[in-house]
Structures are given as C-alpha cells and as structure tokens.
Amino acid sequence: MKSLTIIIFLICIHLNISASQILLRGIVEGFYGDPWDFNIRADLLKFCGEYDLNAYIYAPKDDPYHRDKWREPYPDDKILELKNLVAVALENNVRFIFAVSPGQDLNYEGEAGKQDLQSMMYKLDAMYEIGVRDFAIFFDDLSGTQSGKNHATFLNNLQSALDKKYQDVYPLITVPTDYTRHWMIDTDGNVKTYTKEFAATLNQNIIVLYTGDDVVCDGITDEAYQAAKDIYGRDLGIWWNYPVNDFYLFDNNRNIKLALGPIEKLPTAAPNSIFYNPMEQPLLSKIAMATGSDYAHATDTYDSLTSWNKVLEKQFGDLAPYMKVFATHSQHMENSWAKCGPADAPEFYAKGHQAIEATKAGTSYDFTELENMIDEMIEAAKILLEKLPSDILNESQIMLQQFQRIANADKVAALSLKNKKIDPTLKTLREEIESYHNKARVSEFSALLFLDEVIEYFG
Numbered sequence: 257m258k259s260l261t262i263i264i265f266l267i268c269i270h271l272n273i274s275a276s277q278i279l280l281r282g283i284v285e286g287f288y289g290d291p292w293d294f295n296i297r298a299d300l301l302k303f304c305g306e307y308d309l310n311a312y313i314y315a316p317k318d319d320p321y322h323r324d325k326w327r328e329p330y331p332d333d334k335i336l337e338l339k340n341l342v343a344v345a346l347e348n349n350v351r352f353i354f355a356v357s358p359g360q361d362l363n364y365e366g367e368a369g370k371q372d373l374q375s376m377m378y379k380l381d382a383m384y385e386i387g388v389r390d391f392a393i394f395f396d397d398l399s400g401t402q403s404g405k406n407h408a409t410f411l412n413n414l415q416s417a418l419d420k421k422y423q424d425v426y427p428l429i430t431v432p433t434d435y436t437r438h439w440m441i442d443t444d445g446n447v448k449t450y451t452k453e454f455a456a457t458l459n460q461n462i463i464v465l466y467t468g469d470d471v472v473c474d475g476i477t478d479e480a481y482q483a484a485k486d487i488y489g490r491d492l493g494i495w496w497n498y499p500v501n502d503f504y505l506f507d508n509n510r511n512i513k514l515a516l517g518p519i520e521k522l523p524t525a526a527p528n529s530i531f532y533n534p535m536e537q538p539l540l541s542k543i544a545m546a547t548g549s550d551y552a553h554a555t556d557t558y559d560s561l562t563s564w565n566k567v568l569e570k571q572f573g574d575l576a577p578y579m580k581v582f583a584t585h586s587q588h589m590e591n592s593w594a595k596c597g598p599a600d601a602p603e604f605y606a607k608g609h610q611a612i613e614a615t616k617a618g619t620s621y622d623f624t625e626l627e628n629m630i631d632e633m634i635e636a637a638k639i640l641l642e643k644l645p646s647d648i649l650n651e652s653q654i655m656l657q658q659f660q661r662i663a664n665a666d667k668v669a670a671l672s673l674k675n676k677k678i679d680p681t682l683k684t685l686r687e688e689i690e691s692y693h694n695k696a697r698v699s700e701f702s703a704l705l706f707l708d709e710v711i712e713y714f715g
Contacts, residue, residue, distance in 0.1 A: 280463070280529035281552035282311030282350065283545060284495060286394075287502040289511060289536045291316035294337050296538045298344045303542055305348025307549040312345060313392055313429070313531055314338075315355035323357040327375045329382055339386035346387065353429060354383045355392035364406040373410065377417055384422065391418070392429035402433040404454030412459045427461040429529070431495060437469045437484045447487055455488045463529055464488060465495040472497045472594035475521025482525075493529030496522070498596045499544035500533040501589060511536050513697040514655050516579075517587025517598045518547035518564035526555045537651035543567055543583065560598075575643060581636035582659055585699035601702040604629050608670075608706035612713055615673045623674050630670060633663035633703070658696035661689050662703045669710040678714035686711060 282304055285292065292300075297314075304312055316322060321330050330338065338354075345352035356379060363372045380391050393414065395407050411430055418425050432454050434440050440451040447455075458464070466484055468476040476494065485492055497503075499515030515535060522530075532548045534541035543564070550563040565580070572579045585604075588597045607626045614621035637660035641653065649656075665685040672678045686707060698704075 276526055276554050276556040278526045278528070278530050278552040278555065280311050280351075280493070281549070282309040282313070282531055284313040284315055284531035284533050286313065286315045286317065286355075286495070286531075286533050287500050287536060288317045288505055289502050291319050292538060294341065297341055300534075300538055301341065301344045301348050301350050301352075303545070304345075304350045307546050308553065309545070309549050310349060311351045311353055311390070311529075311531070313353040313355050314341075315357070315392065315394060317357075317397075322355065323360065326356050326358045326379065327372070329379070335382065335386065338383070338388075342387040351390050351426070352388055353390035353392050354380070354388045355394055355429075356380075357394040357396070359395040359398045359402070359407070359433070362410065364403070364410055369410075373413055373417070376414055377421075380414075380418065381421075384425070389422075389424055390426045390429070392431075394431040395433045396431045396435050398433050402450055404432065404434075404450040404452065405457050407432065408454045408457035408459075411462055412457070415459050415462060427459075427463060429463045429465060429493070430458075431465045435466045435495070436471055436473075437466065437480060437487070440484070440487050451487060455490070460490060463493050464490070465493040465529070465531065467495050467497055470594075472500075472503060472589065472596045474595045476523055477521075478523050478525055481523040481527070491528045493531070494522070494527050495531050495533060496548070497533050497594075498589065499535050499541050501535045501537075503589075503591060503594045510695070512695060513589060514540055514586045514652060515589050515597055516540060516543050516583035518560040518567075519544055519551050520560040520598060522551060522555070524556045526552075539648050540651050542571060546571070575640065578636040578639045581632050582640060582656065582698075585633070585659060585703055586655065588701065590701075599701070600699045604699075605702040605706060608666075608703075609709070611670065611673050612706075612709055615676065616713065623670060626670055627667075630663060630667045633659065634667065637663055654692075654696045655698055658689065658692050659698045659703075661685070661692070662699060662707065665689060665707050666703055669707050672714065673710060678711070682707075682711060 283300060301312055304310070321328060342352045356376065358376065363369045383391070393411055395402065411428055415428050432451070434448060434451050440448060442448055467473070469480055496519070498519060501511045501513055501515055504510070504512050514537065519532065530552055532545050534545060546567040547560060547563040551558040568576045568580050568583065585601045588600045607629060611621055611623060611626055637656055641656050641660070644652065665682065668679045668682050668685060672682060689704070
C-alpha cells in the first residue's frame with residue numbers, strides 16, 4: 257500500500273482541488289553549461305524553503321552521470337555531496353527530485369532492455385539509500401526518431417519496479433521527447449505518432465512536463481494549455497524556460513544576457529506542477545524564481561509587476577531602485593528561435609522614438625523626461641558597480657559595464673538630437689559597445705536600438 261501522503265498527493269492532482277495553487281512547485285536545475293557546486297545548490301534549496309517552493313529537480317545537463325554516463329554509479333565523494341544536499345532539502349521542506357536522462361543509448365527490448373532497466377534501478381537505489389524519494393526520467397533533447405511507446409513502457413516498468421520495492425516513493429516525473437505543443441502535432445494539426453503512443457501507453461500517475469507551445473515561448477495561455485492537455489488526455493506540468501539563458505550558448509558559447517524580469521503570461525488555471533529553469537547565475541535567478549513562487553501560490557490573481565517590485569525590495573533593499581532600472585533593461589530573452597520575458601524598458605524606447613520623430617519632423621520636443629531616464633541609467637550602473645555584494649557583482653559585472661556604455665552613449669545621442677547635430681564621438685562609442693556585444697547584451701531593443709536609430713537618422 258502507498259503511504260497516505262502519496263495517496264493524498266495523487267487525489268489532489270487528479271481532482272485539481274486547488275484552483276489557484278500549484279501543488280508541486282520549484283526549480284529544475286536543467287540548463288546547459290557548468291553545473292553548480294554544492295554551496296550554490298544548498299543556497300538555492302534554502303531559497304526554495306524561504307519562498308515556499310517545495311521541489312527541486314536535480315538534472316544538470318552537463319553532469320556526465322546524469323546523461324552520458326547514466327549507467328555508471330556516482331563516485332563516493334559525489335554520493336556524499338548528494339546525500340548532504342538531500343539533508344538540506346529536508347531541512348527546508350523541499351522535495352529533492354533526482355533525475356536521469358538515459359535516452360541517448362537506452363535499450364528497451366530483450367536482454368539488453370532488462371539489463372538497462374536493472375541499471376536504472378541500481379542508480380535510483382543508490383539515491384534512495386541517501387534519502388531521495390522522488391525520481392524523474394527525462395527523454396528531452398534526443399536526436400533521431402524516437403518511440404513514444406518504448407519510452408512510456410520503460411517508465412511504466414520502472415514505476416512498477418519502484419512501487420514493488422518501496423512503499424514511500426512518489427510517482428515518477430518525465431519529459432517526453434516531443435515536449436512542446438507544436439512538436440506534438442503535425443502541419444495538418446494531427447497528433448504525431450510519438451505523442452499519441454506515449455500518451456496512450458503511459459501510467460496515469462506519472463507526471464508529464466512540457467514547456468509550452470515552443471521550447472522557449474512568450475507565455476502559455478489558458479487556451480494553449482488546455483489544448484496541450486487535450487492532446488494527452490491528462491493534466492500536464494510545466495517546465496518553464498525562464499529565467500534560463502543557456503540558449504545563447506548555441507550562438508555565442510556563453511550566457512551573455514541576464515533574465516531579470518518576473519515570471520509572466522502563464523495559465524490562470526493551476527497546472528499540477530511547475531518548475532522554473534534558472535540561469536547559470538544562481539543569485540540573480542532568484543528574482544524571477546521568487547516571482548514564480550507568487551504565481552504558483554495564486555495563479556488566478558497573480559500580478560507580475562506587483563510581485564516583481566516586492567521581490568526587488570526584499571532581495572536588494574536600498575539598492576532596489578537602482579536594480580530596478582538595470583533589470584528593466586535586462587528582462588527580455590530572444591534569439592532566432594526563442595522568445596520569453598517582458599520587453600526591455602518599453603517606456604524608455606517610446607520616449608526615445610518620440611524624440612527622433614519630433615526631430616525628423618522639425619517640431620519642438622521637451623527632452624527633459626528622456627534625459628532624466630538616461631541619467632537614472634547612468635547612476636544605476638555606477639551605484640550597482642560600486643555597491644552590489646561581490647557575489648552578485650560577479651554574476652553581473654560585465655553586463656552592468658555594457659549597460660553603462662550604452663547609457664553614456666544614449667546621453668550623447670539625446671544631446672545630438674537636441675542640438676540637431678551628431679556628436680563626433682557617438683559612432684566611436686557605438687563601436688566600443690559592439691566590441692562587447694558577444695560577451696554582454698542588455699536592452700537590445702530599447703536603449704541600444706535608440707542609439708542605433710539616432711546614428712541612422714544622422715547618416
């Protein structure tokens with residue numbers, strides 16, 4: 257018999273007892289890049305406890321024993337580290353969920369399939385011994401044609417083996433290979449074979465996570481969430497790819513922008529679970545993830561801006577006004593295939609654009625408000641570079657320095673418009689900014705765009 261806790265958990269999920277609070281809510285350490293160390297993870301587990309985020313998925317993509325060497329046991333020193341992390345999680349009322357991504361070379365049939373199922377049990381047994389009671393198996397980011405039936409059958413067999421051996425483990429969590437709604441359907445709107453077989457075969461108790469319409473998308477509407485649930489015929493959890501910034505790695509080999517905005521544009525109807533994928537920069541990830549806690553506790557009444565302002569005040573104290581200026585210009589994440597997060601400083605760009613249009617038309621324009629905004633940017637960069645705690649500054653210094661360059665150039669650009677004559681230093685300032693563009697980005701579609709449009713206007 258399952259424990260009463262697990263039974264209650266399953267009943268709550270299937271009956272959706274709470275309309276506005278997400279039952280399983282937390283962080284998934286699931287980004288590409290350098291895995292965190294023990295101290296960072298322990299700090300994030302304490303953060304989860306402080307903000308009532310009750311789950312933490314351990315799934316670092318570049319931990320070799322999580323993915324490439326999944327069959328191999330962790331070395332003794334790593335086992336001890338994980339054991340200590342589990343203890344920190346328990347102290348903070350956080351469920352430590354241990355994940356494995358075996359799909360690159362997992363066998364499903366015959367003797368090899370039996371051996372791999374046993375290898376997975378050995379892997380999870382070792383984690384059970386150190387206190388883990390939650391497990392996840394991920395099939396995301398796999399190349400080649402995959403079988404939804406094979407994946408689901410493996411998960412079912414593993415769940416059955418766990419249930420037979422242990423009385424106190426929670427249902428598995430999984431991510432299928434087709435983990436976006438757009439990947440689940442073909443161009444004609446029909447459900448693809450992988451998803452159809454996976455959904456039809458999978459044990460109903462196993463929790464399925466998906467990322468929305470795309471891998472990194474600009475929100476999930478209630479309608480889009482319901483459409484994804486209809487495809488599966490069950491509730492779905494959400495793996496939300498904000499504030500993660502690892503997708504810039506594929507273009508530039510580094511995390512070059514900070515996602516400092518709030519969680520936004522998620523369903524008002526509570527999913528059964530949600531996990532926020534953080535940046536490689538853990539301390540600054542706390543801004544978005546703290547707002548994510550507010551969303552998870554009241555999905556139907558959550559206000560992202562109110563939550564964001566509250567979090568900035570709590571986390572940065574006297575530096576909050578300066579951090580807000582910087583964060584306003586560094587919250588939108590976008591490349592050729594990903595888009596998420598609030599627009600960077602739309603009010604600033606609107607004022608700047610008005611100034612350009614007035615100059616073009618030869619009409620008078622009061623530059624006071626625009627100049628005040630630029631002065632605030634310059635002051636914010638200066639104060640934060642001087643006064644941020646060293647550990648937070650280590651995560652943000654190069655971006656703050658780029659913000660400072662852009663703000664100083666914007667001041668010259670605004671003065672050029674005001675004088676109706678381009679300052680001869682402006683293009684040199686722009687070239688300096690460009691020399692850092694592949695190392696640090698901020699306000700690409702606001703403060704930097706204003707600068708470029710001023711230069712373009714003067715020719």
